[in-house]
Amino acid sequence: MKEISLNILDIAENSVKAGATLTQILLEEKDSILTLSIVDDGCGMTPEILRGVVDPFYTTRTTRKVGMGLPLLKLACEQTGGEMTVTSVSDTVDPVHHGTSVTAVFHTDHIDFTPLGDVVSSIVTLIQGHPDTDFLFRHTKGESVVEMDTRELRQVLEDVPLNSYDVIKWIESYLREQYGDF
16 A cells, blocks of 8 residues: 555454444654554454464455455565564454454654555544544654544534534544644
8 A cells, every 4th residue: 555544544444344343543653663553342353364364365355355454564564674463352252352453663764664644534534434433543753642532522522423524524624733733
């Protein structure tokens, strides 16, 4: 993928498909290291599935024979000298504490570092497409923080859907305004 923000969108979509009620998308920049973590409380993966998720020729989908999301993310971070880890606990193993965590570490000063891209559009797309799922987005760089938690929005908005036009435009504006100070 040409931008890390597209990887974020792809992995978070998988979280939603796995039944996650909360998906955390966390970016941390420190020195020349970017750490992306996506943590969900979805159904998780069995150890057999977990072993195959970074193989591009392994997928649980029936509509196509390959799954490229995690293998491409792994390649992107390894090309910079970074690494990716995936951990998961299936709901069949632990009905209470289940879910998946993907962590990718990039060296941003490497010539092969993939640009971050338009993270705001990816977050807005996720919220708009999945208004009943909660997302926590946090991007930290030094003392600067960009943050959006749909659980907090729900408390304020009460019965207004998160994917209503005015709310989506406000979310986009709010995130872009925070990045303006970044």
